Amino acid sequence: xxxxxxxxxxxxxxxxxxxxxxxxxxxxxxxxxxxxxxxxxxxxxxxxxxxxxxxxxxxxxxxxxxxxxxxxxxxxxxxxxxxxxxxxxxxxxxxxxxxxxxxxxxxxxxxxxxxxxxxxxxxxxxxxxxxxxxxxxxxxxxxxxxxxxxxxxxxxxxxxxxxxxxxxxxxxxxxxxxxxxxxxxxxxxxxxxxxxxxxxxxxxxxxxxxxxxxxxxxxxxxxxxxxxxxxxxxxxxxxxxxxxxxxxxxxxxxxxxxxxxxxxxxxxxxxxxxxxxxxxxxxxxxxxxxxxxxxxxxxxxxxxxxxxxxxxxxxxxxxxxxxxxxxxxxxxxxxxxxxxxxxxxxxxxxxxxxxxxxxxxxxxxxxxxxxxxxxxxxxxxxxxxxxxxxxxxxxxxxxxxxxxxxxxxxxxxxxxxxxxxxxxxxxxxxxxxxxxxxxxxxxxxxxxxxxxxxxxxxxxxxxxxxxxxxxxxxxxxxxxxxxxxxxxxxxxxxxxxxxxxxxxxxxxxxxxxx
Numbered sequence: 001x002x003x004x005x006x007x008x009x010x011x012x013x014x015x016x017x018x019x020x021x022x023x024x025x026x027x028x029x030x031x032x033x034x035x036x037x038x039x040x041x042x043x044x045x046x047x048x049x050x051x052x053x054x055x056x057x058x059x060x061x062x063x064x065x066x067x068x069x070x071x072x073x074x075x076x077x078x079x080x081x082x083x084x085x086x087x088x089x090x091x092x093x094x095x096x097x098x099x100x101x102x103x104x105x106x107x108x109x110x111x112x113x114x115x116x117x118x119x120x121x122x123x124x125x126x127x128x129x130x131x132x133x134x135x136x137x138x139x140x141x142x143x144x145x146x147x148x149x150x151x152x153x154x155x156x157x158x159x160x161x162x163x164x165x166x167x168x169x170x171x172x173x174x175x176x177x178x179x180x181x182x183x184x185x186x187x188x189x190x191x192x193x194x195x196x197x198x199x200x201x202x203x204x205x206x207x208x209x210x211x212x213x214x215x216x217x218x219x220x221x222x223x224x225x226x227x228x229x230x231x232x233x234x235x236x237x238x239x240x241x242x243x244x245x246x247x248x249x250x251x252x253x254x255x256x257x258x259x260x261x262x263x264x265x266x267x268x269x270x271x272x273x274x275x276x277x278x279x280x281x282x283x284x285x286x287x288x289x290x291x292x293x294x295x296x297x298x299x300x301x302x303x304x305x306x307x308x309x310x311x312x313x314x315x316x317x318x319x320x321x322x323x324x325x326x327x328x329x330x331x332x333x334x335x336x337x338x339x340x341x342x343x344x345x346x347x348x349x350x351x352x353x354x355x356x357x358x359x360x361x362x363x364x365x366x367x368x369x370x371x372x373x374x375x376x377x378x379x380x381x382x383x384x385x386x387x388x389x390x391x392x393x394x395x396x397x398x399x400x401x402x403x404x405x406x407x408x409x410x411x412x413x414x415x416x417x418x419x420x421x422x423x424x425x426x427x428x429x430x431x432x433x434x435x436x437x438x439x440x441x442x443x444x445x446x447x448x449x450x451x452x453x454x455x456x457x458x459x460x461x462x463x464x465x466x467x468x469x470x471x472x473x474x475x476x477x478x479x480x481x482x483x484x485x486x487x488x489x490x491x492x493x494x495x496x497x498x499x500x501x502x503x504x505x506x507x508x509x510x511x512x513x514x
């Protein structure tokens with residue numbers, strides 16, 4: 001049986017099984033955990049074929065879904081070097097989120113577990129969908145359970161924050177849907193592979209104006225989901241008010257939906273639109289890097305500080321994508337995985353701290369390293385990974401992004417590097433105030449990590465070191481797939497000529513330079 005099909009549908013089957021269990025059933029937690037772990041184990045089987053054929057879709061599922069006289073929608077999924085590690089990352093993170101929920105969610109746990117599995121189903125679908133209509137459906141499926149988790153189990157302001165999160169995301173999604181429908185009217189298909197074939201053969205062409213507006217329609221949805229400055233205002237509140245398992249998954253997995261969409265669809269389907277907007281998008285990414293770091297520097301709340309840190313680091317990914325070179329694209333995809341590991345670990349450990357102290361205010365901690373050396377050590381490793389210490393995961397991606405940016409415009413790399421310096425400042429200052437210094441009476445008895453707490457922390461630390469020290473385990477399929485995407489975005493000579501206008505000479509030069 002197709003491994004991708006199993007990876008996708010086991011969480012959905014688990015969701016339906018949980019829906020039929022009694023509300024107080026004790027079988028809910030083991031059933032959810034087993035379903036998520038089984039999904040992860042099966043997803044590891046996707047790796048081998050993709051490593052051999054990184055630029056080509058493997059484990060393909062292509063079945064007729066909705067057919068009609070004017071519309072053919074196919075259930076078309078596949079795995080290549082770009083989405084492979086995102087799928088595996090998602091299946092790896094979900095058991096951790098379930099493990100967290102067991103002790104951090106006090107009421108209606110069974111419903112929360114069911115929503116986690118539905119979220120996993122939507123997330124895997126987003127990363128594996130090749131048909132654009134299926135991609136949109138999975139996009140919305142992933143949104144709904146996260147909205148319900150934030151609104152049903154969040155903090156004091158959860159209602160308003162959940163609505164804000166939903167409105168921002170849904171508004172961008174509507175623009176993407178409109179673009180998908182218009183693209184279908186031009187290409188006669190929702191299938192990404194068919195559309196790219198039609199473009200490369202010259203059977204279907206889009207004018208510069210059409211590409212520009214279609215690109216903006218897709219970009220609106222992806223920019224909100226990443227988020228990119230200034231579409232980020234939902235993020236700090238949502239990360240702060242969401243329950244710890246939801247925050248963990250929002251930052252570590254869900255934010256990659258936007259960056260993945262930019263790589264997979266925006267720059268390949270609409271190369272002129274992407275190139276014509278690349279300068280101001282790169283500027284927005286750099287503003288996000290600097291702005292996120294500066295605001296993080298003055299945050300009194302640990303979760304909000306990590307949230308703004310995430311905004312800053314995601315700016316690196318966006319900058320790498322819009323360099324349109326191999327180094328930047330490889331660094332962006334690699335950084336997606338690294339960010340999921342390091343930021344996920346920070347939010348996991350922050351959840352442990354909130355569980356013990358009942359607060360995330362930095363002023364409520366101080367000197368807890370003496371009472372909880374294990375927690376202090378684990379947090380330090382995740383912190384150092386987040387700021388890009390060599391041999392840890394974030395260093396490789398950030399270095400490649402800076403290299404790619406420098407090849408396009410050296411000033412971009414300089415400004416982005418400022419963000420790296422600032423990240424060291426706010427992270428180390430937060431660590432100093434929280435873990436070091438003189439202990440008060442409360443900190444002197446702060447509980448350290450238990451064996452159960454260490455269970456998800458150890459794999460995260462191992463992967464952070466592995467990603468930072470032995471990149472050849474992960475990079476070859478990424479490089480193969482990003483190279484293919486960049487080639488697709490250039491199309492053939494005839495198509496490129498049709499796109500060149502008096503305003504796009506620079507775009508033509510960029511295309512022919514490679």
